Amino acid sequence: MNTHLKLEQKDEVGNLIFFAEDRSKPPTIDLNVLNELETRIREIRSDIESYRVVIIQSEHPKYFIVGANLEALKQLTKDSVREWVRRGHEVFNAIEDLPVPVIAKVKGYALGGGLEVALACDFIFCSNNAFLGQPEVNLGFVTGWGGSFRLPRRIGIAKAKNLIFTGRTLDADQAYNMDLIDFTGNEEELDLFINETIANIKKNSGIAIGMVKRLIQNSILNNADMSCYEEAVASSVCISSGDTQERLADFFRKKERNKRGKI
Structure with a gap:
């Protein structure tokens, strides 16, 4: 059950789309998929000026990604599983480190590595047919690709422990109420919400968004002094950019026009 990815780009939006060779089957993840995902991310990074937003989604209407390819997983040993986990961390970190907003568009099941x-x-924006969970303990595994630290950061330690220890699956409403996802609605509402979010992002400075995304991520590990220092550095970079200077000039031109209009 092989899974592949395709990258589509239009109007400064990249779509990373998972699909199984057998289109009736759900996408899964193994080392080949991780390598292919890394290649696609590198393609985006190599032409990052052409992207304002990236959307990760599945071609299948009932499955986002259902986790690791268990046929591949059962072949692993105590030594080879370390490489499996390490590669997943490398690639998922690369998703997180993209300097543009990344949206997970989830329809259907996002389980295990899929949720990660x-x-x-x-x-994480979901259709109302979405189901999310970290069921690894059901098979005697731990979360292997970031669930043990990204899930608590998103929903809190106690709720993350509850979800992981029980291995239960949440429907979209339950996931929203737990703060695991940021939106749920029917497919039409989902598409509308994503388009509105993208439009609002694209109105703003891509340089500033990329900078503040990094500041927020770094703040998890930084002390207050380091965060203050990094904000100062980022502010220096922003104010030196042509985009910021143009936006400031445009702001004051509009202010002057409004002022004259009131006279």
């Missing part, structure tokens, strides 16, 4: 893909994104 979504957790590496900035936002």
